[in-house]
Amino acid sequence: MALEIKICGLSTPETLDAALGAGADMVGMVFFPPSPRHVDLATAQALAARARGRAGIVALTVDADDATLAAIVASVRPDLLQLHGTEPPERLAILRARFGVPVMKAVGIAMPADLDRLAAYDGRADRLLLDAKPPKGAVLPGGNGVPFDWNLIAGRAFETPFLLGGGLDPANVGAAVRLIRPDGVDVSSGVERAPGIKDPDRIAAFVRAAREADTAATAPARPADTSPARETSLS
Template sequence: MTLEIKICGLSTAVGLDAAITAGADLAGLVVFPPSPRHVDLAAGRALAARARGRIAIVALTVDADDALLGDIVAEIVPDILQLHGRESPARVAAVRARFGRPVMKALPVATAADLAVVPAYAAVADRLLFDAKAPKDATRPGGLGQPFDWHLLERLDPGLAFMLSGGLDAANVAEALRITAAPAVDVSSGVEQAPGDKNPDKIAAFVRAAREAAAALPLP
């Protein structure tokens, strides 16, 4: 199967170059100050300029207003906007229409009930990203390095455009792909040596493991 790989939370030229060298398809830049992977607009602009034409650029935000999204589009010029907060389907549709960029909407998953919103979001987003639901006391969204039960995704519409995230690393990505047949995977903390500090060797190992696992899966 063909697989897309996103390395998210890139904040340095070293990490970005490692993702490109390893053969990743998408580079995620986080514009959200509470995150240890946050890049401000100036840093994001510099990284995007370094990445452009070499890898697709994804700008991740959390419940951003139109003013911030406008600044991100103007300064970073991302290929994709990733909405990782509590944005409603209507908000997703509005962002997509206003800014003329493909939109990927992250959905937190802990139980089967969390998937009830999939049809509403799939109707307005270009792609969904399934991530582990954050703990109740978390200060930011996402699984914070923890996976969720991948078997919850076994009954998804096989034509759904989605990306799998949450606790992935080189050691478990093959099992995640075997269970979910995800067309794309996203990793952040799984390729770090410390929060926000990407490890080039871990990036290379993750991309290699994911590619090998995808190649071993039967075609859909």
């Protein structure tokens, strides 16, 4: 399966077009007022209409109640609900059944013990997002621009397709793809010039770097040359 690339926290037509033009597979909108990337329903509805049929539409929420989710689903009609809070594993099936929308669960990782919490969602979500656990005192559950130790998950198999997030940017996404071999990558602050302000050039550079790394990682190895060496004469 080709690498999925998600650009999250989009809030303007110009930056949405930059993500679509670069070839992003998914575009995310944030519904969390404390975030500088938060969008209202009217803005999100217009952005979703612009993206529909060109990329998957992801609605990110943080411990949202059913009424809030119902309003988002009715207005935006997302292809995927991203749960970025403390939602328990059993809530995933409840929301999927109620709204008929696949669910991606974000899990913050900072230490080996966090992998136990991750395991509780594996097989229950439609996708997992392996994100960096927010630093102590952080207001936002994601988008803090800090990566976690990728060696914690290197070589680990998951039942559920997963995206890697947390501190990715155009400079390090290639290394992450080569080491982890995720099903997808997710970026937000790593393609911004300021909190909440996406940079079209950085978006393009991120997608290009991720695609190049994925292509290199999946290319078949060239067979070794086993033919006898030729003798050459300089006379």
